[in-house]
């Protein structure tokens with residue numbers, strides 16, 4: 408769907424998430440959410456916080472799995488995705504912290520494979536992700552699945568693309584300070600979600616959105632794999648959709 412502006416689009420995504428949470432509450436079940444970072448979902452999180460504060464939406468029955476984290480990365484660092492999620496969402500809602508899962512940027516290299524398997528296993532044991540929200544990087548990455556990622560890839564350590572590190576340079580005070588690696592859910596992990604919502608706003612995402620939606624399916628643009636799933640919806644503003 409194409410919305411007039413990012414705010415209208417964000418509200419619609421937030422309300423879908425809120426409706427899922429409420430439906431699960433009625434059924435006495437947990438809602439299992441796959442969450443994303445970056446500028447794109449900020450207004451979605453802001454609306455969820457507003458629904459909590461002003462309309463009493465509870466997150467007690469919510470379990471979250473974030474897509475990715477830089478590696479190495481201390482959770483307390485200003486640029487960590489832990490900090491991002493705390494500031495934009497978790498510090499302002501009533502979620503139980505033990506239900507929050509974010510890849511751990513403090514592990515040793517040897518510990519990463521077991522951690523990644525456990526991340527997948529945890530999602531599986533909960534019955535899978537109900538909704539996964541996604542942004543898109545200018546390399547066509549989803550999560551941090553950079554060009555070259557396999558369609559059946561799982562949670563793993565990856566090397567960041569140079570363009571991704573350049574785009575992150577502002578947050579880190581220079582590209583040389585951006586970690587070269589990250590831990591990310593895989594394309595295969597994302598694909599198992601019952602509902603996938605990819606959001607993109609602004610003119611600068613128009614060309615990668617055109618490739619993702621209309622381009623040949625290829626590991627060169629990992630977001631093109633989404634064309635293979637029936638559970639994917641692209642939520643765009645007019646500008647991001649302007650090349651379609």
Ligand code: GLP
Nearest residue numbers: 443444445446447542543544550
């Ligand atoms: C980062 C994140 C992605 C995100 C992308 C786009 O690389 N790992 O999950 O989709 O940036 O970021 P933004 O939403 O700021 O454009």
